[in-house]
Amino acid sequence: MSLYRTMLLSLAGGAAALLATASANAATPDIEGAKKLIEAHSALPSFVPPGEPFDAKKCMKGKKLLTIPVSSANPFTKNIATAMIAVGKQIGFEVKEWENQAQPTQWVQGMEFAINNHFDAIDLLGGVNPQVLGPQIAQAKKAGIKIYTSHLYDTIQKPDPSVDLSMQVAYHDVGTILASWATLKTNGKVNAVIVGSDEIIPTAPFVKGITDGLKTICGPDCKFTYINAPVPEWSTKIKTGVQSALIADPTINYIIPIYDSMSQFVIPALTITGRKDVKIATFNGTPFVIDEIQKGKVEMDVGESLGWIARSVLDGYMRDMCGLKTYSALYVPFYLFDSSNAKNAGTPADFDRGYGDQHVAGYEKLWMLK
Amino acid sequence: MTEALATPSPRRGFNWVRFLEAYALVFALVLLGAVFGALRPESFLSWANISTMLGSQAVLVVLTMALIIPLTAGDFDLSVASMLTLSAMIIAVLNAQMGYSLLVSMIVAVAVGVVLGIVNAWFILYFRIPSLIVTLGTGTFVNGIVLWMSGSMTISGLDDALTEWVVVRRVAGIPLAFYYAVALCAVIWYFFGYTTPGRRLLFVGRGREVARLSGIRVDRVRLFSLITSSVLAAGAGIMYAGTIGAADPLSGLTFLLPGFAASFLGATSISPGRFNPWGSLVAVYFLVIGITGLTILGIQTFVQNLFYGGGLVLAVALSQLVRKREAQDFT
Numbered sequence: 001m002s003l004y005r006t007m008l009l010s011l012a013g014g015a016a017a018l019l020a021t022a023s024a025n026a027a028t029p030d031i032e033g034a035k036k037l038i039e040a041h042s043a044l045p046s047f048v049p050p051g052e053p054f055d056a057k058k059c060m061k062g063k064k065l066l067t068i069p070v071s072s073a074n075p076f077t078k079n080i081a082t083a084m085i086a087v088g089k090q091i092g093f094e095v096k097e098w099e100n101q102a103q104p105t106q107w108v109q110g111m112e113f114a115i116n117n118h119f120d121a122i123d124l125l126g127g128v129n130p131q132v133l134g135p136q137i138a139q140a141k142k143a144g145i146k147i148y149t150s151h152l153y154d155t156i157q158k159p160d161p162s163v164d165l166s167m168q169v170a171y172h173d174v175g176t177i178l179a180s181w182a183t184l185k186t187n188g189k190v191n192a193v194i195v196g197s198d199e200i201i202p203t204a205p206f207v208k209g210i211t212d213g214l215k216t217i218c219g220p221d222c223k224f225t226y227i228n229a230p231v232p233e234w235s236t237k238i239k240t241g242v243q244s245a246l247i248a249d250p251t252i253n254y255i256i257p258i259y260d261s262m263s264q265f266v267i268p269a270l271t272i273t274g275r276k277d278v279k280i281a282t283f284n285g286t287p288f289v290i291d292e293i294q295k296g297k298v299e300m301d302v303g304e305s306l307g308w309i310a311r312s313v314l315d316g317y318m319r320d321m322c323g324l325k326t327y328s329a330l331y332v333p334f335y336l337f338d339s340s341n342a343k344n345a346g347t348p349a350d351f352d353r354g355y356g357d358q359h360v361a362g363y364e365k366l367w368m369l370k
Numbered sequence: 371m372t373e374a375l376a377t378p379s380p381r382r383g384f385n386w387v388r389f390l391e392a393y394a395l396v397f398a399l400v401l402l403g404a405v406f407g408a409l410r411p412e413s414f415l416s417w418a419n420i421s422t423m424l425g426s427q428a429v430l431v432v433l434t435m436a437l438i439i440p441l442t443a444g445d446f447d448l449s450v451a452s453m454l455t456l457s458a459m460i461i462a463v464l465n466a467q468m469g470y471s472l473l474v475s476m477i478v479a480v481a482v483g484v485v486l487g488i489v490n491a492w493f494i495l496y497f498r499i500p501s502l503i504v505t506l507g508t509g510t511f512v513n514g515i516v517l518w519m520s521g522s523m524t525i526s527g528l529d530d531a532l533t534e535w536v537v538v539r540r541v542a543g544i545p546l547a548f549y550y551a552v553a554l555c556a557v558i559w560y561f562f563g564y565t566t567p568g569r570r571l572l573f574v575g576r577g578r579e580v581a582r583l584s585g586i587r588v589d590r591v592r593l594f595s596l597i598t599s600s601v602l603a604a605g606a607g608i609m610y611a612g613t614i615g616a617a618d619p620l621s622g623l624t625f626l627l628p629g630f631a632a633s634f635l636g637a638t639s640i641s642p643g644r645f646n647p648w649g650s651l652v653a654v655y656f657l658v659i660g661i662t663g664l665t666i667l668g669i670q671t672f673v674q675n676l677f678y679g680g681g682l683v684l685a686v687a688l689s690q691l692v693r694k695r696e697a698q699d700f701t
Binding site for chain 2: 072073074075078225227228232233234235236237239240241243244245247248249261264265267268269271272273274286287288291292295297348
């Protein structure tokens with residue numbers, strides 16, 4: 001229980017403060033509450049141990065984990081996988097990445113590779129839907145292999161029952177942060193276009209986090225419209241959709257693309273419609289978007305440290321593989337990049353820079369490596 | 371006899387069927403615009419919307435032009451979207467990451483277009499492999515190069531001058547990109563209709579053996595068409611980089627099918643039965659008006675796909691009805 005309390009405190013300290021303020025004062029817009037939440041996520045994250053220490057080197061000896069990222073061509077998942085491999089090496093057990101280009105047939109091959117090579121566990125990382133691997137998961141479980149997913153489900157979603165453990169992300173909290181940011185910056189007069197991709201599993205709770213936030217924090221004077229752009233059609237639908245929305249309603253003042261790589265299609269929509277006054281607030285901390293913050297084209301990006309994600313994923317898995325009590329809420333702080341701190345991520349920005357390095361020493365201590 | 375010579379030959383009546391066939395898509399475009407304009411006059415008919423529609427799809431127009439040249443000569447070039455992506459990425463890597471000037475970066479991108487055209491032509495003409503197979507392979511190969519050179523990352527930080535000269539600067543409120551696309555259509559229209567190489571291209575497409583027996587160097591014509599296609603695709607890549615101010619390794623590939631759709635839809639209009647630039651231009655904007663209108667009305671995203679796919683099949687089918695269902699030969 002203390003584990004969950006610790007995690008809750010570290011992940012959503014600001015959210016709790018906001019809720020307290022919101023309940024005490026139901027009047028909207030709740031500018032003060034929004035300000036507190038934004039300040040909480042603007043401070044460099046500090047490491048709070050998410051559980052009891054354990055001797056990772058000893059209990060993981062000889063164990064093997066295969067990680068199948070949704071795509072090795074996707075820098076977000078690729079870099080998490082690369083960090084997991086490096087951390088595994090440091091601890092002394094094998095983490096192998098199954099290189100693929102987002103084709104389910106390649107994921108099937110990866111599952112079969114893990115079964116034939118006697119891996120102890122398989123990690124479906126960052127978007128591999130276990131529902132498309134039903135027969136392979138059944139086969140793997142028969143062979144005694146544990147099936148994990150990471151960075152896929154929201155903490156308020158129920159993972160597929162075939163999965164042994166899911167390291168889930170509080171996407172809806174990110175939604176609250178984005179709603180608070182827009183509320184604060186417009187002084188409670190948000191008219192936003194939210195851009196999402198409905199086929200991505202956590203999109204629904206993420207968007208709900210934003211819309212609920214706009215209703216409860218910003219209030220009835222705030223408006224939003226939603227554009228659904230499936231991933232393969234980002235280049236065609238986002239630009240035209242945002243352009244049309246801006247033309248149909250000239251009072252729009254915020255675009256919230258929920259995944260920051262969408263920004264590259266939102267920026268030209270603002271350029272071509274001549275609406276440089278419209279701001280972009282988004283989520284993921286992808287380097288080129290932080291570069292755009294430095295150039296003033298994106299206002300804010302909620303980032304996650306990929307090294308932190310990799311360590312939290314492994315921490316959860318190792319606890320399960322070692323028979324210890326584990327947890328399912330991924331421990332990764334959400335940190336805001338805006339014009340005041342975007343340069344800390346490097347110029348050009350780099351993955352995993354600008355978040356501080358408390359997690360490195362923190363996890364080493366937690367795993368009794370030092 | 372004298373009388374007969376003196377009598378003016380009976381003037382042939384206006385061919386309504388041909389006229390309707392040639393301009394059906396234009397009428398459909400106007401009708402569609404009128405319907406959306408009636409439903410949402412304040413936003414759909416605003417100059418801001420019209421200029422945005424015209425400017426934002428210029429990349430697709432240029433890519434469609436890159437497709438219709440080899441299609442006219444009877445070759446498919448499936449590598450155009452990959453070349454577009456490679457060209458944008460070359461500019462991003464050279465200009466944003468390595469600090470080369472925009473001009474040098476663009477010259478390199480176009481030069482790589484020439485090289486890809488030669489490679490495609492060499493495999494197609496020397497080994498006698500169908501163009502569909504060769505360009506499918508080279509396109510996939512190029513996609514690999516793009517992923518490698520970009521590290522699978524989106525690269526931003528391009529010289530603002532490129533964006534400036536593509537979408538920021540405007541004439542009559544319309545971004546320059548639109549004028550580049552229209553100018554290209556005019557050049558290709560002149561080339562197809564009023565130059566010897568253009569007519570040769572058409573002859574080669576209509577019948578290679580007949581063209582060869584007529585003394586046309588068929589292989590040389592096809593080599594030219596494949597190089598031009600890759601160079602124009604490189605140009606589309608430059609415009610794409612200028613439109614989004616960045617380059618990413620995947621999104622450009624999504625232009626391939628809309629490009630083909632516009633090419634085939636365009637071949638039912640203006641000069642029916644032939645791939646032609648003005649028909650393709652009308653086709654692109656027919657699709658764009660439909661998509662934009664549906665978006666402004668707030669119709670769900672799947673309806674856009676129904677419009678794209680359904681629009682293509684229906685337009686070609688209607689054109690066939692007008693032609694009394696005679697077999698079509700697009701080459």
